[in-house]
Amino acid sequence: MVYRSTEYNRVLTICGPGNNGSDGRVAARHLHHFGYKLSVYYPKRAPKPLYDVVILWLESPCVPFLSVEDLSMDLSNDFDILVDAMFGFSFRGTPRPPFDVLIQRPISIQNHHRMHQESPIVVSIDIPSGWHVEEGDINGEGIKPDMLVYIL
Ligand SMILES: NC(=O)C1=CN([C@@H]2O[C@H](COP(=O)(O)OP(=O)(O)OC[C@H]3O[C@@H](n4cnc5c(N)ncnc54)[C@H](OP(=O)(O)O)[C@@H]3O)[C@@H](O)[C@H]2O)[C@@H](O)CC1
Numbered sequence: 001m002v003y004r005s006t007e008y009n010r011v012l013t014i015c016g017p018g019n020n021g022s023d024g025r026v027a028a029r030h031l032h033h034f035g036y037k038l039s040v041y042y043p044k045r046a047p048k049p050l051y052d053v054v055i056l057w058l059e060s061p062c063v064p065f066l067s068v069e070d071l072s073m074d075l076s077n078d079f080d081i082l083v084d085a086m087f088g089f090s091f092r093g094t095p096r097p098p099f100d101v102l103i104q105r106p107i108s109i110q111n112h113h114r115m116h117q118e119s120p121i122v123v124s125i126d127i128p129s130g131w132h133v134e135e136g137d138i139n140g141e142g143i144k145p146d147m148l149v150y151i152l
Pocket residue numbers: 016017018019020021023086087088089090091092093094095096097099125126127
């Protein structure tokens with residue numbers, strides 16, 4: 001583990017509506033069992049039975065699913081790691097609500113805090129959210145993660 005649970009314990013996984021979000025929820029389950037303190041934010045739930053199973057797996061070991069009211073304005077106060085599981089290779093165009101605002105949260109934390117103090121580590125799954133899978137960060141408005149996790 002690069003970011004050990006003894007030092008980076010509080011993890012927020014932000015999940016999108018597709019399979020990248022599912023990867024995020026599976027990652028959350030594993031991280032929970034590795035001793036991290038997990039929270040999941042999954043604002044746009046897709047009505048798919050397989051996704052429901054993953055949610056049940058997670059809720060059974062008491063990983064809280066947060067509502068928008070639970071999220072503080074400055075996520076850096078509450079979390080040591082943000083897992084970006086909003087979008088993967090099927091992202092197109094510019095983010096639509098509620099992700100247009102949500103995607104800005106990790107970006108603004110990185111912009112404001114990085115130079116002055118420790119900020120949460122941002123870990124993206126497969127593709128940084130906001131990036132086109134082939135064209136990259138076209139508008140320069142995608143997430144710039146500290147770590148990218150993908151499997152070839
Ligand atoms: N398939 C595989 O082989 C494997 C896949 N894997 C994983 O799955 C990921 C790909 O999953 P995916 O295809 O479900 O798409 P994903 O990137 O999660 O997003 C789709 C959702 O985003 C939405 N959406 C799109 N653009 C949007 C916008 N501008 N603003 C807002 N919403 C937007 C779109 O909505 P729609 O356009 O359909 O209305 C849809 O709901 C891949 O990166 C990897 O992590 C691996 O686990 C293993 C092997």
